[in-house]
Amino acid sequence: MSTDTEAxxxxxxxxxxxxxxxxxxxxxxxxxxxxxxxxxxxxxxAQAPEFFKNSPLLIDLKFCNENEHPLEFxxxxxxxxxEKLFPVGVSGANEEQKNTAFKFYIPLHTIRGAHAESxxxxxxxxxxxxxxxxxxxxxxxxxxxxxxxITQPVRSGQRLYAKGDLTILSHVSAGAEVMAEGNIHIYGxxxxxxxxxVQGNTQSRIFCSALHAELISIAGHYKTSEDLDTLxxxxxxxxxxxxxxxxxxxx
Amino acid sequence: MARIIVVTSGKGGVGKTTTSAAIAMGLAKKGxxxxxxxxxxxxxxxxLIMGCERRVVYDFVNVINGEASLRQALIKDKRCNQLFxxxxxxxxxxxxxxxxxxxxxxxxxxxxxxxxxxxxPAGIERGANLAMYFADDAFVVTNPEVSSVRDSDRMxxxxxxxxxxxxxxxxxxxxxxxLSRYSPERVKLGEMLSVEDVQDILSLHLLGVIPxxxxxxNASNSGTPVILDExxxxxxxYADVVARYLGEDVPHRFIDEEKKGIFGKLFGKK
Numbered sequence: 001m002s003t004d005t006e007a008x009x010x011x012x013x014x015x016x017x018x019x020x021x022x023x024x025x026x027x028x029x030x031x032x033x034x035x036x037x038x039x040x041x042x043x044x045x046a047q048a049p050e051f052f053k054n055s056p057l058l059i060d061l062k063f064c065n066e067n068e069h070p071l072e073f074x075x076x077x078x079x080x081x082x083e084k085l086f087p088v089g090v091s092g093a094n095e096e097q098k099n100t101a102f103k104f105y106i107p108l109h110t111i112r113g114a115h116a117e118s119x120x121x122x123x124x125x126x127x128x129x130x131x132x133x134x135x136x137x138x139x140x141x142x143x144x145x146x147x148x149x150i151t152q153p154v155r156s157g158q159r160l161y162a163k164g165d166l167t168i169l170s171h172v173s174a175g176a177e178v179m180a181e182g183n184i185h186i187y188g189x190x191x192x193x194x195x196x197x198v199q200g201n202t203q204s205r206i207f208c209s210a211l212h213a214e215l216i217s218i219a220g221h222y223k224t225s226e227d228l229d230t231l232x233x234x235x236x237x238x239x240x241x242x243x244x245x246x247x248x249x250x251x
Numbered sequence: 252m253a254r255i256i257v258v259t260s261g262k263g264g265v266g267k268t269t270t271s272a273a274i275a276m277g278l279a280k281k282g283x284x285x286x287x288x289x290x291x292x293x294x295x296x297x298x299l300i301m302g303c304e305r306r307v308v309y310d311f312v313n314v315i316n317g318e319a320s321l322r323q324a325l326i327k328d329k330r331c332n333q334l335f336x337x338x339x340x341x342x343x344x345x346x347x348x349x350x351x352x353x354x355x356x357x358x359x360x361x362x363x364x365x366x367x368x369x370x371x372p373a374g375i376e377r378g379a380n381l382a383m384y385f386a387d388d389a390f391v392v393t394n395p396e397v398s399s400v401r402d403s404d405r406m407x408x409x410x411x412x413x414x415x416x417x418x419x420x421x422x423x424x425x426x427x428x429x430l431s432r433y434s435p436e437r438v439k440l441g442e443m444l445s446v447e448d449v450q451d452i453l454s455l456h457l458l459g460v461i462p463x464x465x466x467x468x469n470a471s472n473s474g475t476p477v478i479l480d481e482x483x484x485x486x487x488x489y490a491d492v493v494a495r496y497l498g499e500d501v502p503h504r505f506i507d508e509e510k511k512g513i514f515g516k517l518f519g520k521k
Contacts, residue, residue, distance in 0.1 A: 153407075156401050191452075
């Protein structure tokens with residue numbers, strides 16, 4: 001019967017949604033002079049043709065929209081397509097530019113912090129070029145990892161989020177929540193919730209002087225206080241992820 | 252400039268108003284001109300504990316709305332001429348308080364007074380937030396039981412992040428712990444958290460332990476701040492608290508079980 005072949009078997013899912021992050025070059029436009037942009041962009045691409053070939057690209061228009069005359073966005077996109085660059089997002093666009101973006105099926109983004117605020121020399125049209133990619137990436141490893149240090153107790157109801165490692169020199173109270181994209185170090189008792197590797201870093205760990213946690217989680221794998229009852233909780237402890245299971249060791 | 256003290260806890264019924272009345276009276280009796288403000292608009296209590304409920308004409312909200320002057324609303328205490336009470340309004344709710352209005356009243360009081368004690372309502376909503384917003388010092392009143400300790404912990408988090416000092420990036424509010432309704436006998440039986448247990452969770456500077464005492468209820472009923480009952484343990488404990496706050500070195504009392512003499516054992520006097 002035809003209906004049988006059309007109806008898939010539902011006991012195994014064919015897809016799933018996952019959250020992940022990737023990096024892409026951001027093209028920060030400072031000028032509204034299309035000719036100048038085209039010329040300089042061509043130069044940059046010539047320096048590292050392989051790097052730019054079929055590359056996704058985020059376009060940041062925040063700075064160029066500070067100029068009096070708005071940038072003609074449509075010719076810019078067409079030019080990028082011609083150069084085999086694929087815009088995957090626009091940030092800082094005005095209303096007209098937004099409409100143009102939708103026309104080309106380009107979603108809108110908000111670039112937070114570093115990129116949007118960075119003071120780039122006005123001539124440079126890209127934030128990433130191949131010739132200094134290696135140097136840059138090592139610099140970025142230092143600059144963009146935003147570690148956080150807390151010297152006070154983290155009180156009930158407080159939430160902390162560190163983009164890098166999170167170090168707390170006091171305790172974390174019951175009802176508090178601390179999260180980090182990297183490791184979490186607590187030089188006191190952990191009585192609240194601690195979530196390390198929240199962006200999926202399975203190598204991240206949690207360290208604490210005493211474990212009375214309500215919840216611990218590494219890269220989405222979690223245990224609640226019910227599962228932690230059998231442990232010696234007064235000792236310094238580390239929690240790590242091994243073969244998709246949380247391992248809790250006394251140090 | 253006056254020093255603004257907030258008496259707060261998060262949880263209700265732990266002894267904020269009793270403490271506010273006692274320390275305000277204690278500071279005034281030491282010769283410091285002190286005002287005590289009831290922030291519990293709609294659930295006015297401080298006037299009862301202070302024994303001035305029949306002298307209330309204008310209140311805090313009237314002053315904020317410009318319907319009365321501070322001078323008209325402040326009630327001078329009959330027992331100590333250095334102490335003034337600013338009662339809350341009973342017919343309004345917390346929305347009658349505005350940050351601007353509270354700030355204006357505190358600024359005006361600061362010119363004349365040495366200490367301003369703000370009696371915070373329970374909860375973490377508008378009234379409590381405004382009571383602590385302008386504070387320099389916080390007395391966190393906690394009972395030795397888990398829910399009160401947790402609520403105090405929450406309040407401490409708010410003190411650290413939502414006060415004027417925090418928002419302006421100034422030196423943080425000085426936080427002091429006041430452990431009230433403490434009963435060493437029940438701690439010994441394991442029915443109550445000990446001072447160490449509470450300190451382990453809150454890690455705060457302990458300003459004093461107020462023992463559970465019948466004299467507190469008696470004092471409230473008669474409208475006399477318990478600190479004036481110099482015979483009672485609670486009264487003595489509050490006197491110690493005030494002395495410690497003013498920088499005197501007073502050893503802690505009432506933490507350990509009292510050794511009862513033969514008469515004490517026979518008559519079981521607390």
